Amino acid sequence: MKLSLVVITAGKMQGKSISVAVPEFIIGRDPECHLRPASPLISKKHCAFIVQGNQARVRDFGSTNGTLVNNEPVTGERQIVNGDVVKVGPIEFRIEAEVAAPPPRRTPSPRSPQSDADDAAAALFLSLGDDGPAGTVDSQGVPTGSTIMETINLPTETPPPGEMAAQNPGDEKVKKDLMASVKAQAANTSIAAKAILEKYMRRPRG
Secondary structure: OEEEEEEOOOOOOOOOEEEEOOOEEEEOOOOOOOEOOOOOOOOOOOEEEEEEOOEEEEEEOOOOOOEEEOOEEOOOEEEEOOOOEEEEOOEEEEEEEEOOOOOOOOOOOOOOHHHHHHHHHHHHHHHOOOOOOOOOEOOOOOEOOOOOOOOOOOOOOOOOHHHHOOOOOHHHHHHHHHHHHHHHHHHOOOHHHHHHHHHHHHOOOO
16 A cells, blocks of 8 residues: 655645655654654654555554544544545644555466367377277276277398398388388377387286
8 A cells, every 4th residue: 555644734834745655654753753743732752654555544652632533533543544634733634545456367378279289189099999899998907999000010030041132222221211110100109109008018918
């Protein structure tokens, strides 16, 4: 809260606005007070204006001539609001209180196109079922239908020496290209697919 005291008593100080820039603004004739009016009707430590959050109060320190809010004597403390008139001895102040506006509500950040694409890919992967009923798994929790991953069968046996010369020289390059393609497919396999395959390989074989 921003609190100011506007002098409304007739005289050379009329209309002057005094900003309350500390949590407890003390008025009195004592040198340690924040505002020291030169009037014998004001006690050495007369009253204080207190600001806490969005509320303001005035506290009288048992002064000789008292503190009034809208012509009502203050005993102890009293809350004050914008437009109230506070009289301290012979001086009257009009309260100007400005409540701080609440911080704006944060709105969630829009989803990026990449996030939507990732969700779509995950949904597509999960929607690719097997040949059996949807969601069918065995006792190990592994899908019982056929897999949807394609594999490339590469020759595993070495041809006889007599046949090696008859092979096309480009066959070795084709084989390397196929192996690179297999590795690339394996690198792009999702985490979920890896988990399923690993569980499948660990299950007991009959």
